[in-house]
Amino acid sequence: MPRPSVEVERREQILRAACEVIAEVGLRSMRISDVARRAGTSSGTVHYYFASKREVVHAAFEDNFQRSIDRRRPIFEGEDDPRARLLAFVRSYLPVGEETVRAWRVWMELWSEALREPELQDLNERVYGEWRRFVAAVIRDGQTLGLLREGDAVEYANRLIGMIDGLAIQVLVGSRSMTVERMSAVCEGFLAELEQK
Amino acid sequence: MPRPSVEVERREQILRAACEVIAEVGLRSMRISDVARRAGTSSGTVHYYFASKREVVHAAFEDNFQRSIDRRRPIFEGEDDPRARLLAFVRSYLPVGEETVRAWRVWMELWSEALREPELQDLNERVYGEWRRFVAAVIRDGQTLGLLREGDAVEYANRLIGMIDGLAIQVLVGSRSMTVERMSAVCEGFLAELEQK
DNA sequence: CGAAGTTGACTGACCCGCCAGATATCGCCG
Protein backbone atom coordinates (compact mmCIF):
# COMPACT_ATOMS: atom_id res chain seq x y z
CA MET A 1 0.00 0.00 0.00
CA PRO A 2 1.55 3.32 -1.06
CA ARG A 3 1.91 6.06 1.44
CA PRO A 4 -1.32 7.51 2.85
CA SER A 5 -0.07 10.93 3.90
CA VAL A 6 3.52 11.08 5.11
CA GLU A 7 5.17 10.87 1.67
CA VAL A 8 7.88 13.44 2.22
CA GLU A 9 9.07 11.95 5.47
CA ARG A 10 9.78 8.50 4.12
CA ARG A 11 13.36 9.49 3.45
CA GLU A 12 13.73 10.75 6.99
CA GLN A 13 12.20 7.56 8.39
CA ILE A 14 14.73 5.51 6.48
CA LEU A 15 17.66 7.57 7.70
CA ARG A 16 16.54 7.40 11.28
CA ALA A 17 16.11 3.64 10.95
CA ALA A 18 19.56 3.38 9.40
CA CYS A 19 21.11 5.20 12.37
CA GLU A 20 19.35 2.88 14.78
CA VAL A 21 20.52 -0.20 12.95
CA ILE A 22 24.09 1.09 12.66
CA ALA A 23 24.16 1.85 16.37
CA GLU A 24 22.77 -1.55 17.26
CA VAL A 25 24.57 -3.99 14.99
CA GLY A 26 27.35 -1.88 13.48
CA LEU A 27 28.00 -0.82 9.93
CA ARG A 28 29.60 -4.18 9.26
CA SER A 29 26.44 -6.14 9.93
CA MET A 30 23.93 -3.59 8.77
CA ARG A 31 21.70 -4.90 5.96
CA ILE A 32 19.44 -2.89 3.73
CA SER A 33 16.67 -5.27 4.72
CA ASP A 34 17.27 -4.43 8.41
CA VAL A 35 16.87 -0.76 7.67
CA ALA A 36 13.75 -1.38 5.62
CA ARG A 37 12.13 -3.49 8.33
CA ARG A 38 13.01 -0.95 11.00
CA ALA A 39 11.53 1.83 8.89
CA GLY A 40 8.40 -0.24 8.34
CA THR A 41 8.87 -0.52 4.61
CA SER A 42 10.52 -2.72 2.00
CA SER A 43 14.05 -2.97 0.68
CA GLY A 44 12.75 -1.86 -2.69
CA THR A 45 11.61 1.43 -1.21
CA VAL A 46 14.99 2.05 0.36
CA HIS A 47 16.51 1.67 -3.08
CA TYR A 48 13.87 3.97 -4.48
CA TYR A 49 15.20 6.78 -2.30
CA PHE A 50 18.88 5.91 -2.30
CA ALA A 51 20.90 4.66 -5.22
CA SER A 52 23.14 2.43 -3.16
CA LYS A 53 23.86 1.20 0.32
CA ARG A 54 26.84 3.52 0.47
CA GLU A 55 24.51 6.45 -0.15
CA VAL A 56 22.16 5.36 2.61
CA VAL A 57 25.04 5.15 5.03
CA HIS A 58 26.53 8.50 4.14
CA ALA A 59 23.15 10.21 4.33
CA ALA A 60 22.54 8.54 7.69
CA PHE A 61 25.83 9.89 9.01
CA GLU A 62 24.93 13.36 7.82
CA ASP A 63 21.49 13.04 9.42
CA ASN A 64 22.99 11.82 12.68
CA PHE A 65 25.22 14.87 12.75
CA GLN A 66 22.40 17.30 11.92
CA ARG A 67 20.20 15.97 14.69
CA SER A 68 23.14 16.19 17.11
CA ILE A 69 23.53 19.84 16.28
CA ASP A 70 19.81 20.52 16.53
CA ARG A 71 19.58 18.98 19.98
CA ARG A 72 22.32 21.31 21.19
CA ARG A 73 21.11 24.48 19.56
CA PRO A 74 20.15 26.01 22.91
CA ILE A 75 23.75 25.62 24.06
CA PHE A 76 25.24 27.00 20.88
CA GLU A 77 22.91 29.97 20.69
CA GLY A 78 22.51 30.65 24.41
CA GLU A 79 23.94 33.73 26.01
CA ASP A 80 24.84 32.41 29.44
CA ASP A 81 27.99 32.80 31.42
CA PRO A 82 30.82 31.23 29.37
CA ARG A 83 31.60 28.89 32.26
CA ALA A 84 28.04 27.59 32.26
CA ARG A 85 28.07 27.16 28.49
CA LEU A 86 31.25 25.10 28.60
CA LEU A 87 29.79 22.96 31.35
CA ALA A 88 26.57 22.47 29.38
CA PHE A 89 28.61 21.57 26.30
CA VAL A 90 30.57 18.94 28.17
CA ARG A 91 27.50 17.48 29.86
CA SER A 92 25.59 17.27 26.60
CA TYR A 93 28.31 14.99 25.25
CA LEU A 94 28.40 12.57 28.16
CA PRO A 95 27.25 9.24 26.73
CA VAL A 96 24.12 9.12 28.85
CA GLY A 97 20.65 8.28 27.62
CA GLU A 98 19.54 6.29 24.62
CA GLU A 99 19.70 9.12 22.12
CA THR A 100 23.16 10.39 23.02
CA VAL A 101 24.63 6.91 23.22
CA ARG A 102 23.16 6.05 19.82
CA ALA A 103 24.62 9.19 18.29
CA TRP A 104 28.02 8.37 19.75
CA ARG A 105 27.98 4.80 18.48
CA VAL A 106 27.05 5.95 15.01
CA TRP A 107 29.83 8.49 15.17
CA MET A 108 32.34 5.80 16.11
CA GLU A 109 31.32 3.79 13.08
CA LEU A 110 31.81 6.90 11.00
CA TRP A 111 35.38 7.27 12.22
CA SER A 112 36.52 3.87 11.07
CA GLU A 113 34.71 4.29 7.79
CA ALA A 114 36.19 7.77 7.33
CA LEU A 115 39.68 6.28 7.30
CA ARG A 116 39.01 5.36 3.67
CA GLU A 117 36.21 7.71 2.61
CA PRO A 118 37.14 11.29 1.74
CA GLU A 119 33.46 12.26 1.76
CA LEU A 120 33.18 11.25 5.40
CA GLN A 121 36.45 12.97 6.18
CA ASP A 122 34.87 16.16 4.92
CA LEU A 123 31.85 15.66 7.16
CA ASN A 124 34.16 15.11 10.11
CA GLU A 125 36.10 18.21 9.22
CA ARG A 126 32.97 20.35 9.13
CA VAL A 127 31.77 19.05 12.46
CA TYR A 128 35.03 19.46 14.32
CA GLY A 129 35.59 22.81 12.73
CA GLU A 130 32.28 24.01 14.19
CA TRP A 131 33.04 22.61 17.60
CA ARG A 132 36.51 24.01 17.79
CA ARG A 133 35.31 27.43 16.73
CA PHE A 134 32.44 27.32 19.22
CA VAL A 135 34.48 26.15 22.19
CA ALA A 136 37.37 28.47 21.42
CA ALA A 137 34.98 31.43 21.09
CA VAL A 138 33.34 30.67 24.41
CA ILE A 139 36.72 30.36 26.08
CA ARG A 140 37.84 33.66 24.62
CA ASP A 141 34.63 35.26 25.92
CA GLY A 142 35.42 33.91 29.36
CA GLN A 143 38.95 35.24 29.15
CA THR A 144 37.74 38.69 28.12
CA LEU A 145 35.42 38.71 31.11
CA GLY A 146 38.28 37.69 33.34
CA LEU A 147 36.55 34.44 34.23
CA LEU A 148 38.96 32.04 32.56
CA ARG A 149 42.71 31.67 32.68
CA GLU A 150 44.75 33.31 29.93
CA GLY A 151 46.35 31.20 27.22
CA ASP A 152 45.73 30.01 23.66
CA ALA A 153 41.97 29.44 23.49
CA VAL A 154 42.20 27.21 20.42
CA GLU A 155 44.66 24.96 22.19
CA TYR A 156 42.41 24.68 25.22
CA ALA A 157 39.51 23.87 22.90
CA ASN A 158 41.52 21.13 21.23
CA ARG A 159 42.43 19.65 24.57
CA LEU A 160 38.84 19.62 25.74
CA ILE A 161 37.39 18.18 22.55
CA GLY A 162 40.12 15.57 22.30
CA MET A 163 39.51 14.55 25.90
CA ILE A 164 35.78 14.26 25.35
CA ASP A 165 36.23 11.99 22.34
CA GLY A 166 38.88 9.81 23.89
CA LEU A 167 37.06 9.37 27.17
CA ALA A 168 33.70 8.81 25.50
CA ILE A 169 35.16 5.92 23.55
CA GLN A 170 36.28 4.27 26.76
CA VAL A 171 32.87 4.73 28.31
CA LEU A 172 31.15 3.38 25.19
CA VAL A 173 33.26 0.25 24.98
CA GLY A 174 32.20 -0.48 28.52
CA SER A 175 35.38 0.18 30.45
CA ARG A 176 34.90 -0.59 34.11
CA SER A 177 37.37 2.10 35.14
CA MET A 178 36.05 4.80 32.82
CA THR A 179 32.41 5.25 33.70
CA VAL A 180 30.24 8.20 32.80
CA GLU A 181 30.73 9.56 36.32
CA ARG A 182 34.48 9.34 36.00
CA MET A 183 34.43 10.94 32.57
CA SER A 184 32.29 13.71 33.93
CA ALA A 185 34.70 14.26 36.81
CA VAL A 186 37.75 14.35 34.55
CA CYS A 187 36.18 16.86 32.15
CA GLU A 188 34.87 19.07 34.91
CA GLY A 189 38.26 18.93 36.60
CA PHE A 190 39.72 20.34 33.42
CA LEU A 191 37.11 23.09 33.31
CA ALA A 192 37.77 23.90 36.98
CA GLU A 193 41.43 24.48 36.16
CA LEU A 194 40.47 26.80 33.34
CA GLU A 195 38.57 28.96 35.77
CA GLN A 196 40.78 31.57 37.38
CA LYS A 197 44.03 29.87 38.24
CA MET B 1 54.56 -27.63 -0.74
CA PRO B 2 54.44 -27.91 3.08
CA ARG B 3 56.68 -25.66 5.07
CA PRO B 4 60.39 -26.46 4.91
CA SER B 5 61.54 -24.94 8.18
CA VAL B 6 59.54 -22.01 9.51
CA GLU B 7 56.52 -24.05 10.63
CA VAL B 8 55.89 -22.33 13.90
CA GLU B 9 55.80 -18.84 12.46
CA ARG B 10 52.97 -19.43 10.04
CA ARG B 11 50.44 -18.34 12.62
CA GLU B 12 52.39 -15.16 13.22
CA GLN B 13 52.63 -14.47 9.48
CA ILE B 14 48.88 -14.77 9.20
CA LEU B 15 48.23 -12.41 12.09
CA ARG B 16 50.61 -9.82 10.76
CA ALA B 17 48.95 -10.08 7.35
CA ALA B 18 45.54 -9.73 8.98
CA CYS B 19 46.61 -6.51 10.72
CA GLU B 20 47.90 -5.13 7.44
CA VAL B 21 44.69 -5.95 5.63
CA ILE B 22 42.52 -4.55 8.42
CA ALA B 23 44.51 -1.33 8.42
CA GLU B 24 44.29 -1.01 4.66
CA VAL B 25 40.75 -1.96 3.76
CA GLY B 26 39.00 -2.06 7.13
CA LEU B 27 37.43 -4.91 9.03
CA ARG B 28 34.31 -4.49 6.96
CA SER B 29 36.01 -5.32 3.69
CA MET B 30 38.61 -7.74 5.00
CA ARG B 31 38.37 -11.17 3.38
CA ILE B 32 40.04 -14.34 4.53
CA SER B 33 41.38 -14.68 1.02
CA ASP B 34 43.01 -11.23 1.30
CA VAL B 35 44.77 -12.29 4.46
CA ALA B 36 45.87 -15.55 2.90
CA ARG B 37 47.26 -13.84 -0.19
CA ARG B 38 49.07 -11.24 1.93
CA ALA B 39 50.57 -13.99 4.07
CA GLY B 40 51.65 -15.87 0.95
CA THR B 41 49.49 -18.87 1.63
CA SER B 42 46.00 -20.20 0.95
CA SER B 43 42.65 -19.61 2.58
CA GLY B 44 42.62 -23.24 3.61
CA THR B 45 45.73 -22.70 5.68
CA VAL B 46 44.20 -19.73 7.45
CA HIS B 47 41.33 -21.98 8.47
CA TYR B 48 43.79 -24.62 9.52
CA TYR B 49 45.17 -22.27 12.18
CA PHE B 50 41.97 -20.44 13.08
CA ALA B 51 38.52 -21.90 13.47
CA SER B 52 36.70 -18.88 12.11
CA LYS B 53 37.15 -15.44 10.68
CA ARG B 54 36.14 -13.99 14.04
CA GLU B 55 39.00 -15.86 15.67
CA VAL B 56 41.48 -14.52 13.13
CA VAL B 57 40.30 -11.00 13.81
CA HIS B 58 40.42 -11.27 17.58
CA ALA B 59 43.87 -12.87 17.50
CA ALA B 60 45.04 -10.13 15.14
CA PHE B 61 43.84 -7.46 17.55
CA GLU B 62 45.66 -9.16 20.39
CA ASP B 63 48.78 -9.41 18.26
CA ASN B 64 48.55 -5.76 17.26
CA PHE B 65 48.39 -4.82 20.93
CA GLN B 66 51.31 -7.07 21.93
CA ARG B 67 53.55 -5.63 19.28
CA SER B 68 52.57 -2.11 20.34
CA ILE B 69 53.67 -2.88 23.85
CA ASP B 70 56.89 -4.52 22.73
CA ARG B 71 57.87 -1.51 20.62
CA ARG B 72 57.50 0.72 23.69
CA ARG B 73 59.19 -1.50 26.19
CA PRO B 74 62.18 0.86 26.51
CA ILE B 75 59.80 3.63 27.58
CA PHE B 76 57.92 1.47 30.05
CA GLU B 77 61.02 0.00 31.62
CA GLY B 78 63.33 3.00 31.35
CA GLU B 79 64.48 4.89 34.39
CA ASP B 80 64.71 8.40 33.00
CA ASP B 81 63.44 11.63 34.39
CA PRO B 82 59.62 11.32 34.69
CA ARG B 83 59.20 14.37 32.47
CA ALA B 84 61.25 12.74 29.73
CA ARG B 85 59.33 9.50 30.07
CA LEU B 86 55.99 11.27 29.66
CA LEU B 87 57.28 13.08 26.63
CA ALA B 88 58.58 9.85 25.13
CA PHE B 89 55.23 8.21 25.82
CA VAL B 90 53.31 10.96 24.06
CA ARG B 91 55.69 11.05 21.10
CA SER B 92 55.54 7.29 20.65
CA TYR B 93 51.78 7.58 20.14
CA LEU B 94 51.87 10.31 17.53
CA PRO B 95 50.48 8.74 14.35
CA VAL B 96 53.73 9.08 12.44
CA GLY B 97 55.36 6.38 10.36
CA GLU B 98 53.87 3.37 8.69
CA GLU B 99 53.99 1.07 11.68
CA THR B 100 52.40 3.44 14.20
CA VAL B 101 49.72 4.55 11.78
CA ARG B 102 48.87 0.95 10.99
CA ALA B 103 48.60 0.10 14.68
CA TRP B 104 46.30 3.08 15.25
CA ARG B 105 44.03 2.18 12.35
CA VAL B 106 43.72 -1.37 13.56
CA TRP B 107 42.94 -0.04 17.01
CA MET B 108 40.19 2.18 15.62
CA GLU B 109 38.61 -0.83 13.97
CA LEU B 110 38.81 -2.61 17.29
CA TRP B 111 36.88 0.16 19.02
CA SER B 112 33.84 -0.07 16.78
CA GLU B 113 33.92 -3.83 16.93
CA ALA B 114 34.29 -3.75 20.71
CA LEU B 115 30.94 -1.98 21.01
CA ARG B 116 29.37 -5.42 20.58
CA GLU B 117 32.12 -7.86 21.55
CA PRO B 118 32.76 -8.40 25.25
CA GLU B 119 35.98 -10.24 24.43
CA LEU B 120 37.37 -7.12 22.75
CA GLN B 121 36.10 -4.97 25.59
CA ASP B 122 38.26 -7.06 27.88
CA LEU B 123 41.28 -6.53 25.66
CA ASN B 124 40.63 -2.79 25.67
CA GLU B 125 40.28 -2.84 29.43
CA ARG B 126 43.62 -4.59 29.90
CA VAL B 127 45.39 -2.17 27.60
CA TYR B 128 43.99 0.99 29.09
CA GLY B 129 44.47 -0.34 32.58
CA GLU B 130 48.16 -0.77 31.87
CA TRP B 131 48.48 2.68 30.35
CA ARG B 132 46.65 4.45 33.11
CA ARG B 133 48.72 2.71 35.74
CA PHE B 134 51.93 3.50 33.88
CA VAL B 135 51.18 7.15 33.23
CA ALA B 136 49.80 7.73 36.72
CA ALA B 137 52.86 6.10 38.28
CA VAL B 138 55.24 8.24 36.25
CA ILE B 139 53.30 11.38 37.20
CA ARG B 140 53.41 10.41 40.85
CA ASP B 141 57.17 9.90 40.56
CA GLY B 142 57.47 13.36 39.11
CA GLN B 143 55.39 14.79 41.91
CA THR B 144 57.48 13.08 44.55
CA LEU B 145 60.58 14.56 42.99
CA GLY B 146 58.92 17.97 42.97
CA LEU B 147 59.09 18.12 39.19
CA LEU B 148 55.37 18.00 38.48
CA ARG B 149 52.44 19.93 39.83
CA GLU B 150 50.46 18.42 42.70
CA GLY B 151 47.00 16.96 42.06
CA ASP B 152 45.28 13.63 41.39
CA ALA B 153 47.77 11.70 39.25
CA VAL B 154 45.12 9.29 37.99
CA GLU B 155 42.99 12.17 36.79
CA TYR B 156 45.92 13.75 34.98
CA ALA B 157 46.64 10.37 33.39
CA ASN B 158 43.05 10.07 32.21
CA ARG B 159 43.17 13.52 30.71
CA LEU B 160 46.38 12.80 28.85
CA ILE B 161 45.31 9.42 27.53
CA GLY B 162 41.89 10.69 26.52
CA MET B 163 43.49 13.60 24.70
CA ILE B 164 45.90 11.33 22.86
CA ASP B 165 43.10 9.07 21.63
CA GLY B 166 40.77 11.86 20.64
CA LEU B 167 43.39 13.87 18.84
CA ALA B 168 44.89 10.82 17.14
CA ILE B 169 41.50 10.02 15.63
CA GLN B 170 41.32 13.47 14.11
CA VAL B 171 44.79 13.13 12.67
CA LEU B 172 44.02 9.67 11.30
CA VAL B 173 40.83 10.72 9.55
CA GLY B 174 42.87 13.34 7.79
CA SER B 175 41.69 16.52 9.45
CA ARG B 176 43.34 19.53 7.88
CA SER B 177 43.25 21.46 11.16
CA MET B 178 44.49 18.61 13.34
CA THR B 179 47.81 17.58 11.92
CA VAL B 180 50.48 15.56 13.68
CA GLU B 181 52.36 18.77 14.43
CA ARG B 182 49.30 20.33 16.02
CA MET B 183 48.55 17.20 18.02
CA SER B 184 52.12 17.17 19.21
CA ALA B 185 51.89 20.81 20.25
CA VAL B 186 48.62 20.30 22.12
CA CYS B 187 49.92 17.29 24.05
CA GLU B 188 53.20 18.92 24.88
CA GLY B 189 51.37 22.03 25.99
CA PHE B 190 49.52 19.88 28.46
CA LEU B 191 52.77 18.35 29.70
CA ALA B 192 54.31 21.79 30.04
CA GLU B 193 51.48 22.81 32.35
CA LEU B 194 52.04 19.74 34.44
CA GLU B 195 55.61 20.82 35.04
CA GLN B 196 55.93 23.12 38.03
CA LYS B 197 53.10 25.55 37.85
C1' DC C 1 -4.89 7.89 -17.41
C1' DG C 2 -0.27 8.89 -15.81
C1' DA C 3 2.88 9.87 -12.29
C1' DA C 4 4.66 8.84 -7.91
C1' DG C 5 5.41 5.54 -4.67
C1' DT C 6 5.70 0.73 -3.12
C1' DT C 7 6.44 -4.17 -3.06
C1' DG C 8 8.88 -8.54 -2.76
C1' DA C 9 10.65 -11.99 -5.67
C1' DC C 10 14.62 -12.69 -8.21
C1' DT C 11 19.51 -12.79 -9.77
C1' DG C 12 24.15 -12.61 -9.99
C1' DA C 13 28.06 -12.00 -7.28
C1' DC C 14 30.47 -12.97 -3.33
C1' DC C 15 32.53 -15.33 0.45
C1' DC C 16 32.96 -18.42 4.62
C1' DG C 17 33.90 -22.76 6.00
C1' DC C 18 34.55 -27.51 4.62
C1' DC C 19 36.88 -31.17 2.59
C1' DA C 20 39.33 -34.48 -0.18
C1' DG C 21 43.54 -34.94 -1.67
C1' DA C 22 48.51 -33.61 -2.06
C1' DT C 23 53.08 -33.08 -0.08
C1' DA C 24 56.57 -33.08 3.26
C1' DT C 25 58.53 -34.78 7.79
C1' DC C 26 59.55 -38.17 11.01
C1' DG C 27 59.66 -42.28 13.76
C1' DC C 28 59.80 -47.07 13.49
C1' DC C 29 60.91 -51.49 12.15
C1' DG C 30 62.80 -54.97 9.39
Add this chain to the structure above:
DNA sequence: CGGCGATATCTGGCGGGTCAGTCAACTTCG
Protein backbone atom coordinates in the same frame (compact mmCIF):
# COMPACT_ATOMS: atom_id res chain seq x y z
C1' DC D 1 69.91 -48.02 5.96
C1' DG D 2 65.79 -47.90 3.22
C1' DG D 3 61.06 -48.49 2.95
C1' DC D 4 56.58 -47.33 5.12
C1' DG D 5 52.93 -45.77 7.48
C1' DA D 6 51.53 -41.92 10.59
C1' DT D 7 51.24 -37.26 11.27
C1' DA D 8 51.45 -32.40 10.37
C1' DT D 9 50.85 -28.95 7.08
C1' DC D 10 49.00 -27.10 3.02
C1' DT D 11 46.06 -26.41 -1.16
C1' DG D 12 42.29 -25.10 -4.20
C1' DG D 13 37.76 -25.90 -5.34
C1' DC D 14 33.02 -26.33 -4.12
C1' DG D 15 28.41 -26.04 -1.61
C1' DG D 16 25.44 -23.39 0.52
C1' DG D 17 24.04 -19.22 2.33
C1' DT D 18 23.75 -14.25 2.08
C1' DC D 19 22.86 -9.85 0.21
C1' DA D 20 22.78 -5.56 -2.87
C1' DG D 21 20.50 -4.01 -6.41
C1' DT D 22 16.90 -4.80 -10.30
C1' DC D 23 12.49 -5.17 -12.07
C1' DA D 24 7.83 -5.97 -13.36
C1' DA D 25 3.65 -5.54 -11.38
C1' DC D 26 0.66 -3.18 -8.28
C1' DT D 27 -1.69 0.68 -5.67
C1' DT D 28 -3.00 5.17 -4.80
C1' DC D 29 -3.60 9.90 -5.87
C1' DG D 30 -4.29 13.91 -8.71
